[in-house]
Amino acid sequence: MVSEDQQCAGWLGVFYNGTWGSVYRSPMEDITVSMICRQLGCGDSGSLNASICLREGSRPQWVDLIQCWKTDTSVWQCPSDPWVYSSCFPKEEAYISCAGRRPKSCPTAAPCTDREKLRLRGGGSKCAGWVEVWHSGSWGTACNDSWSLAEAEVVCQQLGCGQALEAVRAAAFGPGNGSIWLDEVRCRGRESSLWDCAAEPWGQSDCKHEEDAGVRCSGE
Structure with a gap:
């Protein structure tokens, strides 16, 4: 299929x-x-x-x-x-x-880790762009409420993209589409995955895509 x-x-x-x-x-x-x-x-x-x-x-x-x-x-x-x-x-x-x-529990046919359930779009490389996460069978975005360098650091490390240079707010890379899966994400900055950070329940957000969060990482 x-x-x-x-x-x-x-x-x-x-x-x-x-x-x-x-x-x-x-x-x-x-x-x-x-x-x-x-x-x-x-x-x-x-x-x-x-x-x-x-x-x-x-x-x-x-x-x-x-x-x-x-x-x-x-x-x-x-x-x-x-x-x-x-x-x-x-x-x-x-x-x-x-x-x-x-x-689908994974965006690809193969078994996946948290790394494959996270990607960056709209920034011209795999290491910059708005944040997209895979949940409940589709890609969606994260709201920039509480979004800071700590969350960006976790995203960059999870993707193997080096260190976080910037936590981007207000859909600076352009608005995403689909569901807004994450809101009020709060990381300490040392988690191995964005999934380990505190956040509102999946899909419960009062945001619009104009508030999509993004990151810019040091890696290529």
């Missing part, structure tokens, strides 16, 4: 002939969708979603007309058209939502 913020929902991808490609969306019966969800550990049922906005870019289209039987235990056993390279319009790609869908 390919999705920015969901596990068990996304564009169906299959690895074949050395690369990832997509699957044609029609016709795909309920038995087939359920088989795919089960194989991915995502529950016993799902649905083919036609209302999702189109996926950007192009990629190989590997297979069409997958039709699983109840006796199949893997999608690789299911009858289908021949597996061949073809290209098609993004609107023909299969997007499946399984019953077991949930927000």
